[in-house]
Amino acid sequence: MMNVLMYGWQYPPKLGSTANFQKIAKDLSQTKITYVSTTPAKTVDSICIPATTPEEFAHQASQVIDVNQFDILHAHDYPTYLAALIAHEQTQKPLIIHANETTFDRHEGLRNEEEFALEKKAFEHAHKIIAGNNKVRDRLVASYKIDESKIVSADNILETYKHAKNSYILSGKNKETPCDVKDDAVKEEEFSSSSENILVNNHEKTLAWLRVGLVDFLVGVGIGFLIALFLLSI
Incomplete structure (x- = not known):
């Protein structure tokens, strides 16, 4: 009806x-x-x-x-x-x-x-x-x-x-505007943006960890070298 x-x-x-x-x-x-x-x-x-x-x-x-x-x-x-x-x-x-x-x-x-x-x-x-x-x-x-x-x-x-x-x-005028498609596109864009931010943050954290590790390594080598020189001078 x-x-x-x-x-x-x-x-x-x-x-x-x-x-x-x-x-x-x-x-x-x-x-x-x-x-x-x-x-x-x-x-x-x-x-x-x-x-x-x-x-x-x-x-x-x-x-x-x-x-x-x-x-x-x-x-x-x-x-x-x-x-x-x-x-x-x-x-x-x-x-x-x-x-x-x-x-x-x-x-x-x-x-x-x-x-x-x-x-x-x-x-x-x-x-x-x-x-x-x-x-x-x-x-x-x-x-x-x-x-x-x-x-x-x-x-x-x-x-x-x-x-x-x-x-x-x-x-076809009875079909509603495909809001879900638009929303999905927005979500996809937001997801991509978030993913990029996560990757950048992880990359920065990795570099930071490498820098800290390298400094610790160099400090350790330097201290060992100084100790060796001290022992040789005795």
């Missing part, structure tokens, strides 16, 4: 047309959902973020959630895109964007530049985009220049999750 971190501004999230709801509910029942929202969710595991702006929501979510434990990141609509993008960029976990509307819908055909920039970045970084309706699908292609192959309908969420997870695994 896949472990999905789902971002939604309210609960329940918008899931597309009513006709798709039963299929969507069945798909989601085959996954473990943790729902992040500004309102508490009673029917699923949830994390309530008491935020009033997308920026505040993203900041608080990044502080309290360990994203690494999840397989999929799924964001519903504009207010949650920033939080999901931050989590995606930190972990490279596959990102699913659910778009039921765009800035053009919220502003009567016009676009808010700040909203447009964030939406475009989210759409470009997403593994797949679930379009709530054909109008949104057409807008994604025409205004955001998104490849149609990246856009899916809301009635196959489970397959979208599976595809995203498999692609993530095949890409």
Whole structure:
């Protein structure tokens, strides 16, 4: 069972047309959902973020959630895109964007530049985009220049999750950075350095012992020579 971190501004999230709801509910029942929202969710595991702006929501979510434990990141609509993008960029976990509307819908055909920039970045970084309706699908292609192959309908969420997870695994991004190799290299360097120090110290000790032995030998020879001269002079 896949472990999905789902971002939604309210609960329940918008899931597309009513006709798709039963299929969507069945798909989601085959996954473990943790729902992040500004309102508490009673029917699923949830994390309530008491935020009033997308920026505040993203900041608080990044502080309290360990994203690494999840397989999929799924964001519903504009207010949650920033939080999901931050989590995606930190972990490279596959990102699913659910778009039921765009800035053009919220502003009567016009676009808010700040909203447009964030939406475009989210759409470009997403593994797949679930379009709530054909109008949104057409807008994604025409205004955001998104490849149609990246856009899916809301009635196959489970397959979208599976595809995203498999692609993530095949890409190798699920493999952790080989810290052990790095640590071993550091340890090897430290070991070599320590070994060299030990060899140098032992060499110095050997030379010291040789010097002491030589001095003792010469002193002994000198004393013996003096004694011999003394005896010969008697």
